[in-house]
Amino acid sequence: xxxxxxxxxxxxxxxxxxxxxxxxxxxxxxxxxxxxxxxxxxxxxxxxxxxxxxxxxxxxxxxxxxxxxxxxxxxxxxxxxxxxxxxxxxxxxxxxxxxxxxxxxxxxxxxxxxxxxxxxxxxxxxxxxxxxxxxxxxxxxxxxxxxxxxxxxxxxxxxxxxxxxxxxxxxxxxxxxxxxxxxxxxxxxxxxxxxxxxxxxxxxxxxxxxxxxxxxxxxxxxxxxxxxxxxxxxxxxxxxxxxxxxxxxxxxxxxxxxxxxxxxxxxxxxxxxxxxxxxxxxxxxxxxxxxxxxxxxxxxxx
Numbered sequence: 384x385x386x387x388x389x390x391x392x393x394x395x396x397x398x399x400x401x402x403x404x405x406x407x408x409x410x411x412x413x414x415x416x417x418x419x420x421x422x423x424x425x426x427x428x429x430x431x432x433x434x435x436x437x438x439x440x441x442x443x444x445x446x447x448x449x450x451x452x453x454x455x456x457x458x459x460x461x462x463x464x465x466x467x468x469x470x471x472x473x474x475x476x477x478x479x480x481x482x483x484x485x486x487x488x489x490x491x492x493x494x495x496x497x498x499x500x501x502x503x504x505x506x507x508x509x510x511x512x513x514x515x516x517x518x519x520x521x522x523x524x525x526x527x528x529x530x531x532x533x534x535x536x537x538x539x540x541x542x543x544x545x546x547x548x549x550x551x552x553x554x555x556x557x558x559x560x561x562x563x564x565x566x567x568x569x570x571x572x573x574x575x576x577x578x579x580x581x582x583x584x585x586x587x588x589x590x591x592x593x594x595x596x597x598x599x600x601x602x603x604x605x606x607x608x609x610x611x612x613x614x615x616x617x618x619x620x621x622x623x624x625x626x627x628x629x630x631x632x633x634x635x636x637x638x639x640x641x642x643x644x645x646x647x648x649x650x651x652x653x654x655x656x657x658x659x660x661x662x663x664x665x666x667x668x669x670x671x672x673x674x675x676x677x678x679x680x681x682x683x684x685x
Contacts, residue, residue, distance in 0.1 A: 402471025411456035419656035477506025503572030560627030578609030606672025
């Protein structure tokens with residue numbers, strides 16, 4: 384996946400297209416995953432994934448109180464779509480931009496095969512401190528916003544949700560969970576980039592003609608397997624991020640959240656929803672990487 388610097392723009396555009404496609408297909412599982420991780424809502428979904436999907440569909444239906452089509456499984460999609468541009472584009476732009484820089488120092492100043500992981504760390508930090516944290520905050524608030532007795536919700540739309548948060552909690556509230564988001568993005572991309580690069584290298588090594596591009600299914604397999612690792616290893620910072628961004632959270636800061644979770648819920652609480660993360664991002668990674676490689680190939684031929 385290492386790209387010459389002249390192709391950084393193509394990598395950025397291909398990443399945005401791949402991320403949008405993956406989001407639109409996999410968003411319903413992200414809604415359920417977020418609710419499983421929420422300290423307020425987890426108790427509502429203790430009877431399995433299938434029943435959780437059924438309950439959301441039965442109780443929240445396909446439309447809101449004004450009969451507008453707003454499927455609950457796609458609440459929070461707009462802020463995530465806003466994330467897709469900077470997050471996914473930065474993801475592939477960072478790999479295309481940073482990886483060649485680190486490759487120059489592999490085996491001398493840095494360990495061999497570490498360039499992809501280091502590029503992931505740099506990219507993840509950039510993502511978290513720019514737009515990902517506030518947009519994730521808005522997404523979490525919308526996805527955990529349950530209807531009241533009158534079938535009404537507190538948050539309506541991207542701007543409305545942001546304005547309510549700022550008005551009631553202050554501007555800094557939009558950056559709640561920043562530390563956990565930095566950890567999630569940087570550690571997640573380290574695992575994702577390293578895993579994808581190494582798995583793809585294995586496919587190339589055992590192919591009949593290593594000089595030929597890999598077939599799409601091998602890109603899908605590489606992306607899917609890499610994201611299985613991400614789903615498991617990156618679950619703790621994702622759970623902490625969701626807890627810190629939840630409405631009415633009982634934590635003073637990120638460290639207090641971690642301490643209370645260990646004391647009150649045990650170590651396994653950091654892996655709540657991890658199987659849903661696998662369902663969410665493993666096929667999502669397969670879709671994303673396959674789409675990225677295909678769109679990038681088209682763009683490079685223009």
